[in-house]
Amino acid sequence: MAFDLNRVSDDLKDFARWLVDGGLMLTSVRGYVIDVNQFFLWYTRTRGERPRPEDVVPSDLREYHDDLEDKSPDTVARRMAALKKWFAWAKATGKIKEPPRFPKIRHKYARAPKSLTRLQQNALIRAVEKEGNVRDVALVRLLLGTGIRASEAVRLKTQDVFLGERSGKVAVTGKGDKVREVPLGPETRRALKEYIEREMPQPWLFPTRKGHIAAHSLIRILDKYAYIAKIGKVTPHMLRHSFATNLLDAGVDLVKVAALLGHERLETTAVYTRPRQDALEAAVAKAEPA
Numbered sequence: 001m002a003f004d005l006n007r008v009s010d011d012l013k014d015f016a017r018w019l020v021d022g023g024l025m026l027t028s029v030r031g032y033v034i035d036v037n038q039f040f041l042w043y044t045r046t047r048g049e050r051p052r053p054e055d056v057v058p059s060d061l062r063e064y065h066d067d068l069e070d071k072s073p074d075t076v077a078r079r080m081a082a083l084k085k086w087f088a089w090a091k092a093t094g095k096i097k098e099p100p101r102f103p104k105i106r107h108k109y110a111r112a113p114k115s116l117t118r119l120q121q122n123a124l125i126r127a128v129e130k131e132g133n134v135r136d137v138a139l140v141r142l143l144l145g146t147g148i149r150a151s152e153a154v155r156l157k158t159q160d161v162f163l164g165e166r167s168g169k170v171a172v173t174g175k176g177d178k179v180r181e182v183p184l185g186p187e188t189r190r191a192l193k194e195y196i197e198r199e200m201p202q203p204w205l206f207p208t209r210k211g212h213i214a215a216h217s218l219i220r221i222l223d224k225y226a227y228i229a230k231i232g233k234v235t236p237h238m239l240r241h242s243f244a245t246n247l248l249d250a251g252v253d254l255v256k257v258a259a260l261l262g263h264e265r266l267e268t269t270a271v272y273t274r275p276r277q278d279a280l281e282a283a284v285a286k287a288e289p290a
Helices: 010-021 026-047 058-067 073-092 118-131 134-146 150-154 186-199 215-229 236-249 254-261 266-273 277-287
Strands: 161-163 168-173 179-183
Touching: 010 026, 010 073, 026 058, 026 073, 026 150, 058 073, 058 150, 058 215, 118 134, 118 215, 134 150, 134 168, 134 186, 134 215, 134 236, 150 215, 150 236, 161 186, 168 186, 179 254, 215 236, 236 254, 236 266, 254 266
Parallel strands: none
Antiparallel strands: 161 168, 168 179
């Protein structure tokens, strides 16, 4: 089917015409538009509105990049390149002065993704519990106890949480609007139960005046408690990695871990089986002669 500029969404038409005027073949223009629109769909889903170039900040790009974890390296590189082209158009047309800083593209993991040690996890939980904010306790417990993505956590509704006396689960809407059920451990259930009973959030589990909490707000919340806990930089994705590592350390098989994380490809989950750097360093130290 031939590419028709008239069928491009209004907020991408000028970008597409700029590409055509720059001499690109229509097949290339079509590819750029499709890839940029994927970011538009993600941004709308997580931020509640279509993006404008001047509104996008580095944390948005980092989060989007992390959300592409189950895509092939070529797909990730192509989508980020398309976004760079979109920002080049925005700069050329005076919409922005400079594009936001892009994350470094990980073509492959040389080792397992960075996660928190058990001591660091405990320090983080202690810091947030000591502050006494029931919402933040529930939020950190949820991220660390389920491994759900930041974009999935902020879109949870209170009705998605099922709490029983001895069990519980959360219905998570992931990529492609696929729903998966993730069981809740006792501490996560307890934190969520206290938060819901005390705050009675509706309809969003983590609401704000304008809707639900923004995914980039989770970064600021974790920054606060990581600073208090003195454990360095902590991101929502690191908590996801920590959850996966905890499961594998407990002997859970890879297929179950993939299902809990919502990975489409088992190869994505397999990166967690690679030895962590601290484990490699400990092995070398143990083997070194006295």
